[in-house]
Each structure stands twice: as C-alpha cells, then as structure tokens.
Amino acid sequence: MSTDVTAEGGHGAVPTGPEVPTEPRPARVRRDWPLYEVFVRGKRGLNHVHVGSLHAADDEMAVDAARDLYTRRNEGVSIWVVKAADITASSPDEKDPLFAPSGDKVYRHPTFYEIPEDVPHM
C-alpha cells in the first residue's frame, strides 16, 4: 500500500500519509460563527473546568449548544462560555519565565519545614 493507513482513526483505519491535505484554504474558510471555549462545573463545590470548544452565532446559542454537546449525561450543573478571541493567555509554552518567580520559593510549601515525627497533629 503506497500510503500509511493506521488504525488510529478511532472508528476505523484512515489514511495518514502525506497526500492527505491539512492546511485550511483561506478562500474556503467560512468565517461566520466565532469560536467559544466551554467551561463546566461538574457539581456543586467544584470549579468550572475547561472541556472544549464550539462555534456559535452568539453567546446564548453557545450556552445551548454547550449543554447539548458537553452535558448529555449530567456532567454539569453550570456552564460558562467565552469567545476564544477574548482570552488572554500567559505565554506560548509551559517553560516560560513568567512562572520562574515561584520556582525558587520552596519555603512556600509545608514540606520545606522539618518537624520531629512525635509532634502531634502536625
């Protein structure tokens, strides 16, 4: 077989060789609906957690679509949606100097302090 067909297509093998195009064609992209990121609170007492994204015409439609897409089995009690374009992120990767200031402050962790084993309730 000339190209690679791998089982990693989930519901069945799909071609993954270089002949399969990957890049969006600008002329074809229908920039109609904005991308929203979706956050779900699983149950009372938990934080909202990012679960994925979807496209919607407006905020209200984004909430409705998020309910259908991400909470079909009681996975949530509350949903936040926010336009992806409105999110400001810290940095392009996860080894950024932005987080360096906390790296050398080991004294912020309880394990920094040595307490004898026999001190009760510590």
Place this chain on the structure above:
Amino acid sequence: MTAPTLERPAADEAALQEHFDATIAAEHRIEPRDWMPEGYRRTLIRQIAQHAHSEIIGMQPEGDWLLAAPSLRRKAILLAKVQDEAGHGMYLYSAAETLGADRADLTDKLIERMQKYSSIFNYPTLTYADVGVIGWLVDGAAICNQVPLCRSSYGPYARAMIRICKEESFHQRQGYELLMTMMGGSDEQRAMVQDAVDRWWWPSLMMFGPPDADSPNSAQSMAWGIKRHSNDELRQRFVDMTVPQAQFLGVTLPDPDLEFDAATGHWRSGAIDWEEFKRVLAGDGPMNAVRIARRRAARDENAWVTAAATAYAEKHGA
C-alpha cells in the same frame, strides 16, 4: 486565543526540538501552543480530522433505522447513540482546531473527498439486526482503537478520547443486548442476526488497518506517542475479545480458518481481503456516493439556517 507580546529570546529550532523530545520522553502531554515539529502537527490533523469525519458519517448507517426502530424504547436508545456520534465528531473537530485546522474547511475537504473517513461506513445497513451488530462489532472495534488513544501525547486529543471512551461502552452494550433479544426470538430473527454478522465481520477486522509490514510510517507515529499499538496488535486484541462473545450469543463467525492457538492463548483468524479494503477506501464501496451526497446536502440545505442565525446575532449583537 491571543498571547500578550512578551519579550522572549528567539530560541533556535534545535533547542525547541530538544524540549519537545524531552516532553514526549517524559510521557508529558504536548499542549496546543507548545512548539511542535511540523510533521507531528500535520499527522495529528490528518488523524483527528478523519476520525471526526468517521464519527459524523458514522451517524448515517444507523440513522437509517431511526424511523423503523421496532419500539419507542429502541428508538430512544438509537437516537441517543446517534446523537453521541455527532458529539464525538464535535469533540474531535474542536481538538483539530487547536492545531490550526478550520472546522468548515475540514467539512469541505470531506465533501470534496480530499480527506477520508473509515471504510466501515460505506457498507449498507440492510436489516434491523445490523444496528445490533454495528454496536457490538463496529463500536467494539472502535473501543479497541480508542482506549490507547486516551494516552495520546497530544493533550486535546487524549482528553477528547477519554470523553468518547466513556460513551462508547453504552454503544457496545446496547448493541449486544439488542442481539441477545433477537437471538431469543424467532428462527427468522436468529437468521437475521447471523446474516448481519456474516456481512460485518470482515469489514470490522479491516477497521484496524493493513498488516504492520505495510504500515511504513507507524514507527514515527509510535515515537511521537501518537500511536500506541500496532494495527495487528489491536486486531488480535479485538478477535480475542469477540470470539467468546460470539459463542455466548450463539452465532458463527464467517471464517473457516478461525482457530484457537493453545500455545499462545490467541485466536488466529484467516486471511483478510485487503483488495476489498483498498477499493472501499478509495471510493468504490457500496455506499460511498450516498454517504457523501447526504453530507453535502446537510451542509448546503441548512446554509440558510446558518445565515439566519448570523443575521440575528448581528442585529442583536453584544
């Protein structure tokens, strides 16, 4: 997402590659805005996009039975299952978009046949027993494929797969239960189940892809943590799981060479017709044209809904 422009030293590519390799080696996940090799990104888009297409096209064979399901209970179950497959497609398009793909463009590439979907969905669902056999064999094979993908090195893909795998178990069980019910029915119903098994068994084995010897790029995908097990390994796992289920059900798998190898503890199946696989994947299966035509109609005939919602949002804009 937009990143504030921070002053960063221009790292050279070798250092970036080194950091990427170290992340993979440590079994940590690659996240969307990390630097990644172009080949890694493109391979992931190919895989995730066509996985998404398979979920979306995969709604059609079973969707054909929604109006003909024999009871309200069966109809509700099938509707929930088909809706799940739509959800799976959406989770995956969402993951593909984190790599720079565009959802509407991906759909166009599917309709224009520049990207493919799993060949299994190019076979017709001739009787209601096919609904049960798809749940049992096709979703069963999908589970074998998908469980290792929960550990994919690409974070958004792995997370989508965890969500999908939770839902697939319902798909397989509803199918098997449907078949058990039919096997407990009339001779005619039992014959329908056997006929469906005869038609779906070999295409299900083909879902795992060609033999390892014919998969030249697998080694690279393994090194990247995109692929976790070889095609043949996954196929063997599926056969070993499925044979006892067939025995319990009381159906015969249509393979005269199928036999238990006591030395290894594995079931050995006969030769697979890879010419058929290539033909169907290339577009010459019984249902290729129908599947694509329906997807095209869904896009084109619903375009006015998209336009109306856009106009409404603009008029009442935030």
